[in-house]
Amino acid sequence: MVTVTLSDADLMRLQMIETDRDTEEALKFIRERILPEVRAQQGKTMISHLDGGKGSML
Secondary structure (H helix, E strand, O other): OOOOOOOHHHHHHHHHHHHHOOHHHHHHHHHHHHHHHHHHHHHHHOOOHHHOOOOOOO
């Protein structure tokens, strides 16, 4: 699970995207704001079997 906290500016930007139905700006927002958070949180929870974790190799 990933949790992304949005600032007031983020919420305002999302509202503008929705109002304008701006698909390009929506994708830009996801790439700039959401994906970096998701990647950062995933990186913290992923433990490699090479680092002593008990992951499986498929």
